[in-house]
Amino acid sequence: DVLDKVMERGTLVVGVKADYKPYGFLNPDGDIVGIEPDLAQDVADTLGVELELVPVVASNRMQFLDQGKIDLMIATMTDRPDRRKVVNILNPDYYSSGTNIIARKSAEFDEWEDLEGVPVCGIQGAFYNRKTQREFGAKIVGFTGTSEALNALQQGRCAAFVYDDSFLASRLQEAEWSEYNMPLQTIDDAPWGLAVKHGEERFARFMSGMVVKWHVDGRIVELEKEYGIKPTPFTQRMHELFSGFVPKEEG
Amino acid sequence: MRAAGERLYGTTDLPVLLPPGERLLRRASRERTDGVPRLTLKAWHGAVIAAVVLLAAAAAQAQGAAEARPGVLTALWKWVPLLVEGFLFNIAISFLGMGIGTALGTVLGVMQISLLPPVRAGSWIVTQFFRNAPWLVLLFFCMFLLPFEFRVMGFVVPFPDWVKATLGLSLPVMANVSEIVRGAVQSIPSGQWEAAESLAFSRRQTLVQIILPQCIKRMLPPWMNLYAILTMATVLASVVGVSEVMTLTQRVLSAESRPELLVPFYGFVLLLFFMYCYPIARFTHKLELRYVVKL
Amino acid sequence: MVRGFFNTIYLSLICLALSVVIGLVGAWLQGSPLKWTRRIVQGYIQLFRNTPPLVQMYFFFFALGSLMPRMENEYGIMEPVLSNWHWAIISLSFFAGAFNVEIFRSGIEAVPRSTVEAAESLGYTRLKTYIYVVLPLAFRVCLPALNNNLVNLVKTTTLAYAIAVPEMLYVANQIWSDSVNVPEMMTFLLLAYVVLVGLLVHVMNRWERAMRLPGYGV
Amino acid sequence: MSSSSETAATQATWTPDRPIVSIHGVHKRFGDFEVLRGVTFDVMKGDVVCVIGPSGSGKSTLLRCINALVPIDEGSIQVAGQEVHDPKLDKLALRKKVGMVFQQYNLFPHKTALQNVMMAPIQVLKQDKAEVRERALKLMKKVRLNGKEDAYPGELSGGQQQRVAIARSLAMNPDVMLFDEVTAALDPETVKEVLVTIRDLAEEGMTCMLVTHEMGFAREIADMMYFTDNGVIVESGPPKEFFANPRDARTKEFLGQIL
Amino acid sequence: MSSSSETAATQATWTPDRPIVSIHGVHKRFGDFEVLRGVTFDVMKGDVVCVIGPSGSGKSTLLRCINALVPIDEGSIQVAGQEVHDPKLDKLALRKKVGMVFQQYNLFPHKTALQNVMMAPIQVLKQDKAEVRERALKLMKKVRLNGKEDAYPGELSGGQQQRVAIARSLAMNPDVMLFDEVTAALDPETVKEVLVTIRDLAEEGMTCMLVTHEMGFAREIADMMYFTDNGVIVESGPPKEFFANPRDARTKEFLGQIL
């Protein structure tokens, strides 16, 4: 199985995002860094193998896992039932984010329903677009990357940008965005899950253990601070819940 | 019977293959007496390139001037090595794709002029299909339908993304090369076939000794044009996540998280391509002048 | 998906028409006696021919788009006057137009000098020679090349997805990230385009045949 | 009509007893290469003049100079008393007086035979369409092409195309017709057809200048023969004398080659 | 060599006193259009035969049938006793015996004049390169082109190209040479050059079949004249008689056209 293969190869191949600061992004050397690569490094260290990172995008990450191109996926993937059918999303989830928007202060949105018929920038294929579009009737204008979307927002091509709340919050701390705010309540708080291929029970159990361990020792909260974002309520809650509970280590 | 001009010029995918006018003829004869195509990069060509750089930088500075953060050019400079590396990757993909596409396309093109109707029809269908399908869609297909590794006699041959992308790009190249070959062969006057035949050359000998050598000169310009088009199409690989210059640019932009960098970065990518493709285009043009008229 | 299909057709048709106009005007300007007019047209052609259309699209949308005047829209935002649709149309038309200029120009140059002379010896002025003799012939000569370029243009409209124009690829992309059926969507896209382009090729070929000069062998 | 007033104006300085085409000391250079090196001769109204000579001797260039298709460098060419070399010359007015038929026919391939004939009078002379049509049909009959009015040039044989080209020039009602090797690359019977057409014209009193390689025809039709070599007129004379007793050595040699 | 054994095998059934080319009741259709409608005649070894006739009468088609470039629909064509129409025929063997020179020369533009001459013997007959070279140089001299060996076809004049084409065919040492309007579109002086070359060949005893419009030449060189019209041979005979006393009305008319 995968675990044996990894040990035999001496490398763990993990699919991460490379265009999602701070979870996974490039440094000028061309290496992928960020919260998720650091988590992947933890896993590799625990197994005592080398780490190989493979950049993935939303449209290919599940295929890669399914084909066996990557052993493990830590790629900001929202835990959803339909995806659980395709890949094995582990319990517990390691992270969570809510959907929110930033908009010009002058736009004066008060509740999500105000977005009805309003052009809202988003990222093509992102999970956050979904509810905004389906339930609140916003017109999603999808771009390929966050820079494009933010630029479009600045240009006034859309009234707001819908994305994950922690990313947006960290943007708002920058001077450039002082004209903007996050006027709405975060909704749709959705957990992110690590994923492995279906049928890899041993590896799945091991990885579940890893996630529990991260929650126990507050690793994720630590990383959030390191990369300069406010710890999300989810990670804090998980840390509180799990601390004191010492998991049985495997592998 | 189709008109000769149509046969000669109507069958490639490339717009520049037209009979040269007399002005071109004169220039061509001048170049022929010189013996080499004159690749003149005149001053104004440099001016155009410089203008693009300045435009990009100025636009960026205008946007970034208000910021207290490091200047746009500094930010760009930091990433240049990575982007150039990515661009080299594009060039590598284009070379490989062109190689594969040309090899397959030549075979397909020769099949298109086969004497056997089924072979002719089959290769025609294949050519038309791959010629009419958008590059991007073919790329997606190769990405998702090919396995990431092959097992050959117990050996695991990895099949990385960029190879798949290369294959995906070489499919349309193949179709275009096939058309170029067919067009070139059909543009050779039938008298050449007859003359060779009446000298007792076999069909194979005729093709190899008489027809193809004459075709090569005619195929060179459209072939190089195709190469430039392929090079520009390599950015499509970004859509399927291959780490070429466009993908890297997008990743860099999200790493920088500074929307005002968008314009200079894309400007820089434009510049990279222009600096690579423009000399090729000039050279192709020279070749065209030399060869389309010579025969 | 059906919307996307029609958007693609709509986008294609507008760009086809515009690019032909750009090609004609450009070819006409290239024959201008003013050196700088010719140089600017040449610069335009080279710039657009030698850079990837995808990057052009981004550049147009984000760089030039930000320089455009703005208007207040119904949501109280200052919106640029040109939408992403406009920019997609502009950049695709200019891209294909750059090729069309060259196509038309070489078509004009392909008209034999002797035919022009025949017209002149019948007392035609330069302009009349152009209108009655050169252009009708040039158009027929460059029709095959024009066809190819237009087919390419239709294939290139997929790139408009990058600036959020809801054409087929964009719509497909929305759907497949929602549901997990990439291969099916891709197959659909492929077939849709093959049909669409096949249709265009068919129409253009019919047109080409209708315009064919009977028995004309050059 | 502007054309008729034109003609009136120039005819004031020209009387039918003077040569209709008068060529005097014409030099023409292409770069370093001097194609015409002092050509002088006159053509009277109603004459048929044949120019023969080896390839590259400047025959076509001479005809093109007369029609102002190429400028000359020295000398003077007058058509009906009007200087062709004059930079202020209204070329269009000249071309209404001088028709030219080319070796390659140069028909407009996108128009039918009849349209080819009708185009110039309608578009250049702005004449009435119905009237032009009637005249064009007559001309088609004259060149024995009735029935072929709606064929495109591509559907006609070489000889037929050549005759359409002649009709096209005639439709402009020129005073002088120039024919440049109109029968090269035609088979003997077609040559005959074309030559018969030209003979008819000559008999009607049209002034014709022909460049030809068909000695047999030249002998029969010409009022004057000119032999050019290397950009000069080496010998001239009425055909009988010219063919029977060439005086110049070069002419003798050339005529000797002909089988 | 396979070719020599070939020749031996066929020569068994053919003796020099029988016609080297024997055409019998040949019909050829292109679609509905019957180009050849029962052509019959023989050519003896060493004879020079000229075929004349109006355009489109099937002259070129006949030559191309003899060379098996187009298949015939009915009848028989034998070259040195071997049936050309035979589907089992080794076309290559036939073409080694029959050389053809085309109106458009059809030289290989990517090879020099000498290479054009040497190619077929080396690549088809697999002969020794040095030997072929020597022979090719001799042939070049024979067609008076020594000095032009290294010129490319594009650098030669029409007449020179035509002579290279003749040398190229001769290099295969054919028994019969077919010439299809080899002098059309050449100027009179160049025509002369090419015709002198063919006359030399004829004098050396080569069997030649010419399609030509040059009556003067045909009269001088031919042993037999054939006049074709509408796909049949209307009249034939030795040139003196043929030109002086044509019996058939159609022939009379055709010859009457010639100036």
Ligand SMILES: Nc1ncnc2c1ncn2[C@@H]1O[C@H](COP(=O)(O)OP(=O)(O)OP(=O)(O)O)[C@@H](O)[C@H]1O
């Ligand atoms: N536009 C031009 N530029 C340079 N040289 C030219 C041009 N036109 C003609 N010539 C040269 O001038 C010479 C005379 O040409 P011209 O066509 O008048 O000859 P010609 O007597 O008509 O010959 P032919 O019998 O072959 O038609 C030729 O050597 C030709 O190469």
Ligand SMILES: Nc1ncnc2c1ncn2[C@@H]1O[C@H](COP(=O)(O)OP(=O)(O)OP(=O)(O)O)[C@@H](O)[C@H]1O
């Ligand atoms: N491949 C073909 N398909 C159909 N028709 C053909 C073909 N080749 C020749 N023909 C027709 O056959 C007829 C005879 O042609 P051929 O070339 O033998 O004439 P020709 O006597 O050589 O005439 P010319 O003197 O003009 O060369 C012509 O009417 C021609 O249109």
Ligand SMILES: [Mg+2]
């Ligand atoms: Mg001439």
Ligand SMILES: [Mg+2]
């Ligand atoms: Mg013929």
